[in-house]
Amino acid sequence: MGNVAAPLASGLEGVVVAETRLSEVDGARGRLILAGHDVEALAGGGGVTFEEVCGLLWGGALPAPAEREALRAAIAEGRTRAFALLGRLGDALGARDGMDALRAAVAHLEGDAPPAAIAGAVATFAAAWARRAAGEAPVAPDPALRLSADYLRMARGGAASEAEARELDAYLVTVSDHGMNASTFAARVVTSTGSDAISAVVAAIGALKGPLHGGAPGPVLDMLDAIEAAGPRGAEAAGRAERWLQAELAAGRRIMGMGHRIYRVRDPRAAVLERAIERLARTAGGARGARLALARAVERAAEAALRARYPDRPLRANVEFYTAVLLDALGLPRALFSPTFAVGRVAGWCAHIDEQRRAGRLIRPSSRYVGGAPGAAAPAG
Structure with a gap:
């Protein structure tokens, strides 16, 4: 048994599997750093939008005004393109659980869709599921709005105030990335095999669904x-x-x-x-x-x-x-809370997918075999 002497780290506790520039979680001091910025500075008093944190995670710095507008337009186009797909999703959005619906809908995207398209699509699909679950028709995106305002509008069927959009931005920025959490690790494992971005995001959604991660x-x-x-x-x-x-x-x-x-x-x-x-x-x-x-x-x-x-x-x-x-x-139904978590966290998933691709190494941990040996006597009874 070749792995007998290897230390066992149940749940990978304390095991470092990658270097990242994206976020640091300091559990002892209660500090979260997103790409060099304290989360309190970004989402507390900084008024950073979801599009801006995407620019930070995907590009390494908060975007300049022109870059921010380009990102806003690209993510808005992702929402619009995803809305055009709704008629081809079949029963995907008919699932009783919003995370099941989101997982099935995202799987219909092109395998190597760019991050802005994925982020926009996750927002559209989550909002469309909420409308359908309420017995209402999905609301088409408004590309003139930033994602936070448009998401509230699509999910609730009515315009959001600036105060509401601003505080949803605070939430989306706050949850955009959080170290090597379970869903991010799932996305990086899938990416490390050479698979496509959508397969990695679908795996991440499956992990986020769990009540021990984001489902509670x-x-x-x-x-x-x-x-x-x-x-x-x-x-x-x-x-x-x-x-x-x-x-x-x-x-x-x-x-x-x-x-x-x-x-x-x-x-x-x-x-x-x-x-x-x-x-x-x-x-x-x-x-x-x-x-x-x-x-x-x-x-x-x-x-x-x-x-x-x-x-x-x-x-x-x-x-x-x-x-x-x-x-x-903010007027969102409880069943939409976990899909809304995914709307924010997809920014980090996409950044980690890119980072893992650059690393280019298959993630393949070992296990310790504790079963029987060949030829050993079967237990009595």
């Missing part, structure tokens, strides 16, 4: 709904949250939106998205402020309950916690 923001809202309904309207939110959370932990159930594989402190993306909701609540009003207050109370109560139960395991809010609250505040 919706249940955060289910938790908030349950806590809101757990007591009389006048009851204090923190008390309701604590009682509900303790009951969930006693039943052995996971608290959604808390804890992360890498971060040992609060996920910096949670802070960015929390501030985005706060800005939206100030400008757009409505029930968003009350929902944010509830979410903050639940986060504090969850941190305290988890710290008491697992003192050696730091479990703080992750990106999914405030993703759910923000996307809900």
